[in-house]
Structures are given as structure tokens and as C-alpha cells.
Amino acid sequence: MAIGAAALVIGGYVALNAVAGLAMVIDKALAKLGAPRIPEASLLILATLGWFGAKCAQRRARHKTRKQPFARRLNAALIPHLLVWGLAILVIGQGGAGPGG
Template identity: 55%
Template sequence: MITNLITPGTTAFAALCLAGYLLLANALAYTAFAVDKSRAIRAERRIPERSLLILATLGGWIGAKLAQHRLRHKTRKQPFGILLNLSVLVIPGLIATAILLQSDLTWDKLTTQAGTTAQGLFASSDSATLPRRFGPGSAAP
């Protein structure tokens, strides 16, 4: 029964693949930070910051942030910290851009829809009557 759910082409299979990818990406990012910290302590050749940021950007952001806090590594390097925090926005931004590019949504349609929705929300309708109240103190109309 469960094998029927996790077959190629199903949503469960795609979710399983995504979970596996994210697990691998976060493990790689955490390991890279740990290796870089170890090399920093031993005054050996370091892993370039660009490589660490690429690993974080490609889905390993949680592993990178976890390693940064647990290992106390690269916490004072402010340009790196800001770039690491911004790297989490890259993939969702790319996905949102791809969705918008695939849709037929244009700026004109978007502004027209927003204007129509706003007019519907703020329009006063005089024909609408308030519901009748029941109970003590309510007068019959």
C-alpha cells in the first residue's frame, strides 16, 4: 500500500525526493562549516566563504546556521553573516519568479485585480440591511 504512494510521478515521491535533497544539502553545509572551523583552529588552508555561501544557498541554509551557532564559527564576520541570512531567500525568490513567468499574470492585470478587490472591500452598500437583533432591549422595526 505504501509502495503505491511512493512511486515516481506522485506528489509523495516528489516530497520524498525534496526531503532527501534538503537533508543531504544541510548535512553537507554543516560538514563544510565543521571542516572549515577545524582548519581554522589548526591554521590550515580554509574553505572559501563563497563555497560555504553556495552550499547554504542551494538548500543547506539550516545546516549552515546550525553549524554557525553550535560551532561558533563565522559569527563575527558581518558581511558573511548578512549574506548567509540573505541566502535563504534565493531559492524561494527563484521559484516565485518562475511561477510568475509561467503564468499569464501581467502588471496591468495585477493592478486591475487589486483595484477591483479594493473597491469591493471599501464600497458602501446602502441597500444592505443590518441583521435584526433579538433579546432584551431590541425594538421591533
């Protein structure tokens, strides 16, 4: 994997985790204000791309920890999260070559 490609993957990973975590924190603030919230589906899509950020923010902000359907879905989002990023690393590690090299 080229250094530029590795930096791109790592930077993208960090950025998506930050966005996912920030979305959880913003949703918690909106909940406290009684304002319209970020849809759970949107939070879960972000968690698929930035699971660690979403999970850390959930714990830190104590947000949606007792809402079990969401908490289970957030934990389950780890599987596609790992698949998406594993595939990204694999593809970039092969120099961006698609199927058949």
C-alpha cells in the same frame, strides 16, 4: 505530489543541509589548525542550498559569527534558499511539468 517525488525533495533538502552544515564545521576545524580553508564563496553557495544546516552549524560551532560581512551574507542567503526550494516544491507538485503544463 507523488510520494516518491516528495521523498526525493525532502531527502535532497536534508542532505544539502547536512552538507552545508558539515562544510561549516570542517572550515572551523581547518581554521583552528591553521590549514587552508574552504572559500567563503563556496560556503555561501552551499548555504543557498542548505541554509538551515549552515546556520545551525555556524551557531553550534561558533564559526564566523563575528565576521560581519560573512554573517550578513549568510543571513541574506536565506532568500535565494527559500526561492530555490519553493520552486522545487512547486515544480514537483505539478508533476514535473514545465511552463505550459
